[in-house]
Amino acid sequence: MSSEDEHGGGGAEAAPPEQLALIRESVREAKVPRAKPRTWRGAALAERLPVARVLVDKGVLHLDRYFDYAVPAELDADARPGVRVRVRFGAGRHRVRDGRREGGGLIDGFLVERLDESDYAGPLAALAQVVSPEPVLSAELLRLARAVADRYAGSLADVLQLAVPPRSARAEKRPSPDPLPPPPAPGAGTWTRYEHGAAFVEALASGGAPRAVWNALPGPEWSRETALAVAATLSSGRGALVVVPDGRAAARVDAALTEVLGEGRHALLTADAGPEKRYAQWLAVSRGTVRAVVGTRAAMFAPVRDLGLVAIWDDGDDSHSEQHAPQPHARDVLLLRAALDKCGFLLGGWSCTVEAAQLVENGWARPLVAGRDQVRRAAPLVRTVGDGDLARDEAARAARLPTLAWQAVRDGLRHGPVLVQVPRRGYVPRMACDRCRAPARCRHCAGPLEARDAGALGCGWCGRAESDWHCPECGGFRLRAQVVGARRTAEELGRAFPAVPVRTSGREQVLDTVPGTPALVVSTPGAEPVAEGGYAAALLLDGWAMLGRPDLRAGEDALRRWIAAGSLVRPQDAGGTVVVVAEPTLRPVQALVRWDPVGHAVRELAERAELGFPPVSRMAAVAGPPEALAEFLATAELPPDAELLGPVPVLVARAGAPRRAGAPPPGEHWERVLVRVPPGSGGALAAALKAAQAARMARGNGEAVRVRVDPPDIG
């Protein structure tokens, strides 16, 4: 970038850098606060609103504020609020090297507003460039990004990186067609199965802003019901946004929207599309060409005009949690949008998270549920196989599969496909003493021993290998996987029914649908294909892996995955059966049998309230090297009602496991503290953490600590 841009003097001669510095210095000494901006060489400025307030695109916390720049006359027309700009920023801006001026800091930013005067007393630098006249950062999007940054103790620039996709000049050049007029209001369709379903859709159609937590009946109708809610919102002349956990769900809602609305009224925003296509879709939304959006989590920021409804499906799925700083959750971003835009809100799922239950409990949203008779009509029959059954079951030990499960599979295969849900790879079986069933524990830290490749044993917490285990209870020295090895069981099932095709769906290859003909469909949780006409039966073999995790959400998560699998099975009246291999006394198992995810979430919520766990209280995790962590906590001015839990050592990731963001670098010892505040102090906590982090970064010494509001994994 040449200096002409900086000074706005098209053909004017550039002054040597030394002179510029001198001019600047003299201005400084005079210390005259000026009302009007003045560039260093007094180049021509925009006549009206010559000051541009710019958000400099750096994620650094202590620079999380605006800077004012002068608007050169020739950029006046393009320099409108919301456009991308380039500005000189930073101290060493006129270093000379090899006789050439080095731009110390020409960096990107967003023009936030145009002003008459600046409250900055010094001389303003000029905008270097308006990258494009496309206003990509609307006032609404800026307001949302600000709220998200505050909520998560992050910087505005970080959030904007998530909210505004990278520019593609080609996509911007293409003109957008005129928006279509609002469609007619749709009927309520199958929403009538829910107690206030029709009223919800009608409220949206008539311009209202109803807020609901929707416990969807099992089966495939949810995507069309979601599309109807969107269509109702569009018919009121407003826009709608739907966020779903993965591309498959997005494709289903997309198809349903096409069915209900026809082509051209909605956009599909997913990660699958290339950057250019993605930006083109985003632009269509930003320009108001399309008023409805369905997409995966990045779509949570989609700049839908005049929002009437935000919706999220299956908020318990962890892909709703953004991976990049400040790691906002789609549910919370949509909650913020609903509050800021005063629009309708729909949180739907076959299961129910504790957070969803809380929205109902505190009166913010109304429950949208079906009566028990509708549930009975739609849900499959659920049967359990617990440890006791397994012990009693001679056949099970011989065949490594409970008789009941065997029968369910055999009967199911007579009528259609059978789903077998197996644990994801990476869920290493928990080991127990073969003789007395006592769990095998690490002798150093008492963590669970896990089977590794090649039959070796290791600790799941501290990672130490164990080569010479014996049972401290009974002296036994043989180990077994605590429950039937599921993956192998699936293989054995395949051998047992040689005439039946076996299809697998998992991380490597996810199947979207399978035909309604008899087949064994082996899938990991979340990758289950939809079966045409529904599965005849499902066998859930991952109970031990799901419930054995030392995680606050283990129960809720297990139930969610079982319900999701069961929701693909035919109703009980049509012969649909689910067999779950898990202890029938456990709460999530009972909730599955009764098909009562809401009741489960409500009980979990009560328990969390009692224990002071999220979401009833708000938590943040702070992690880092012990000294840095201690220093951080000492300087942070946390709210008076904040409570510190820990520190505890941050566990080293298991060898081979993917390194999670924020895990300590290899070989380093980190500690973690949880900070807990009661409801209502969440904002103060985030502000305090942000301030402390900013101070830390500004000082530049001390290593960074990692701050995460709403950590997903609290032991």
Next chain:
DNA sequence: ATAAAGGTTCGA
């Protein structure tokens, strides 16, 4: 962050 400015120490 990043770079410049300002201050310190250490060797000739």
Next chain:
DNA sequence: CGAACCTTTATT
């Protein structure tokens, strides 16, 4: 005294 190495400060 200057070079080398720090700490502090500002960034429009």
